[in-house]
Amino acid sequence: TTPxxxxxxxxxxxxxLNTGAVLAYxxxxxxxxxxxxxRVAALQAGEAVIYEQGLSELLAQTHAQLSxxxxxxxxxxxxxxxxxxxxxxxxxxxDADTRAVEQAAQEIAGGLQEGQRCVVxxxxxxxxxxxxxxxxxxxxxxxxxxxxxxxxxASNPExxxxxxxxxxxLYPDRVVIGSDDPEALTTLRQLYQPILEQTFAxxxxxxxxxxxxxxxxxxxxxxxxxxxxxxxxxxxxxxxSFINEVALLCEKVGAxxxxxxxxxxxxxxIGAGFLQAGVGWGGSCFPKDVLALQAVxxxxxxxxxxxxxxxxxxxxxxxxxxxRLQDVLxxxxxxxxxxxxxxxxxxxxxxxxxxxxELAQLLLRRGxxxxxxxxxxxxxxxxxxxxxxxxxxxxxEEALRGADAALLTTAWPEYLHLxxxxxxxxxxxxxxxxxxxxxxxxxxxxxxVTYMGVGR
Ligand code: UDX
Numbered sequence: 102t103t104p105x106x107x108x109x110x111x112x113x114x115x116x117x118l119n120t121g122a123v124l125a126y127x128x129x130x131x132x133x134x135x136x137x138x139x140r141v142a143a144l145q146a147g148e149a150v151i152y153e154q155g156l157s158e159l160l161a162q163t164h165a166q167l168s169x170x171x172x173x174x175x176x177x178x179x180x181x182x183x184x185x186x187x188x189x190x191x192x193x194x195x196d197a198d199t200r201a202v203e204q205a206a207q208e209i210a211g212g213l214q215e216g217q218r219c220v221v222x223x224x225x226x227x228x229x230x231x232x233x234x235x236x237x238x239x240x241x242x243x244x245x246x247x248x249x250x251x252x253x254x255a256s257n258p259e260x261x262x263x264x265x266x267x268x269x270x271l272y273p274d275r276v277v278i279g280s281d282d283p284e285a286l287t288t289l290r291q292l293y294q295p296i297l298e299q300t301f302a303x304x305x306x307x308x309x310x311x312x313x314x315x316x317x318x319x320x321x322x323x324x325x326x327x328x329x330x331x332x333x334x335x336x337x338x339x340x341x342s343f344i345n346e347v348a349l350l351c352e353k354v355g356a357x358x359x360x361x362x363x364x365x366x367x368x369x370x371i372g373a374g375f376l377q378a379g380v381g382w383g384g385s386c387f388p389k390d391v392l393a394l395q396a397v398x399x400x401x402x403x404x405x406x407x408x409x410x411x412x413x414x415x416x417x418x419x420x421x422x423x424x425r426l427q428d429v430l431x432x433x434x435x436x437x438x439x440x441x442x443x444x445x446x447x448x449x450x451x452x453x454x455x456x457x458x459e460l461a462q463l464l465l466r467r468g469x470x471x472x473x474x475x476x477x478x479x480x481x482x483x484x485x486x487x488x489x490x491x492x493x494x495x496x497x498e499e500a501l502r503g504a505d506a507a508l509l510t511t512a513w514p515e516y517l518h519l520x521x522x523x524x525x526x527x528x529x530x531x532x533x534x535x536x537x538x539x540x541x542x543x544x545x546x547x548x549x550v551t552y553m554g555v556g557r
Pocket of ligand 1: 259260261262263264334337341374375376377378379380381382383384385386387445446
């Protein structure tokens with residue numbers, strides 16, 4: 102590996118931090134910038150600030166290669182690569198708010214020095230055309246400052262999953278670089294060379310997956326790269342909604358959606374991934390990106406009926422879960438329902454667009470009492486939603502005690518290892534709706550539990 106002179110990452114959020122830790126591990130000197138001084142101080146003190154498996158260990162291991170600052174301009178001076186990894190939250194209308202990206206571009210341009218050669222990389226998930234805007238902002242500021250720097254531009258979207266972010270960065274399926282500038286391509290190839298050729302020694306606990314082919318390097322134009330990111334996330338959301346749609350039909354005809362998905366997944370054209378029926382998708386990416394892509398289409402007077410339907414099916418899926426409980430309990434008003442799992446999936450503390458919290462609210466609206474539990478995000482949920490009339494249970498056992506029904510919304514391993522046959526005896530009625538098809542349904546049924554999965 103030939104380390105770069107300096108890699109500066111603007112934005113020490115989820116994407117920035119995971120990327121920074123990995124690039125430092127690969128040997129590049131990395132400067133992480135964030136405008137939140139408290140966050141920077143915590144990072145300097147060795148706190149990981151976000152919950153991601155293996156991150157605090159990797160940060161500790163790479164601390165000689167990594168520094169943290171609030172000063173963009175200082176961090177940019179002398180950098181060979183500057184990565185923009187700030188947030189692009191959804192606005193009320195659904196389109197991505199790119200103000201932080203534009204501000205970052207302004208500040209970066211303010212820090213570039215006379216004669217500096219630098220590749221500016223947009224990693225944030227941004228609406229189509231943002232890369233072009235970033236380059237024009239930077240060029241304009243440089244002109245005003247009368248500074249001649251050689252700036253090259255590239256779009257470089259990330260595809261990391263929460264809970265798997267370090268693995269997804271170290272062992273990606275593909276690295277997508279959107280740039281028609283050969284200099285940018287050469288530098289980014291050098292930046293990612295250890296990943297592209299898998300020449301690094303895996304960090305402890307983040308072993309290389311067996312039989313994984315080398316990542317593909319895909320170089321394309323910036324606009325297509327931006328589109329790859331949105332289209333991939335929208336497609337995965339469509340895939341999940343599709344299997345959820347099939348799942349509800351399976352319930353009607355008496356088929357088992359897990360078997361259907363298994364059979365479908367054996368066709369390599371379809372692929373086995375993301376065919377798990379359940380309570381529907383949530384999290385910080387799919388809901389936001391699905392909306393943002395539709396907003397982009399609308400700007401061009403175009404519509405995306407398939408993507409739109411995926412969103413609709415996802416909402417219907419939540420309502421269906423509540424109706425399934427209502428069918429068994431007859432009335433929901435006054436019934437006590439245990440909701441197990443508030444994060445949108447296991448292995449994260451992220452509560453954004455959480456199916457568990459949405460289901461809890463639907464249940465409350467129908468007059469049920471909700472007792473909710475989560476192994477990592479209980480306090481965060483309580484703080485975030487002080488007005489929700491949810492009983493926050495300190496343990497799964499406490500949530501189940503006296504309940505009329507249990508709804509499993511996140512497949513935390515903690516829940517799967519519980520002795521459900523025993524614990525359901527604490528319930529008033531032993532009704533279990535397994536929103537993740539993760540529990541041993543047949544065993545529970547044999548034991549007298551009214552067990553329901555999704556799509557079977
Ligand atoms: C996703 C993409 O996978 C990632 O490539 C992108 O960069 C960011 O968005 P993430 O949001 O972390 O990552 O979670 P992911 O594991 O993809 O799950 C998203 C949602 O879909 C979760 O709510 C999950 O429970 C749900 N899901 C996933 C299903 O319901 N069924 C499946 O088969 C797979």
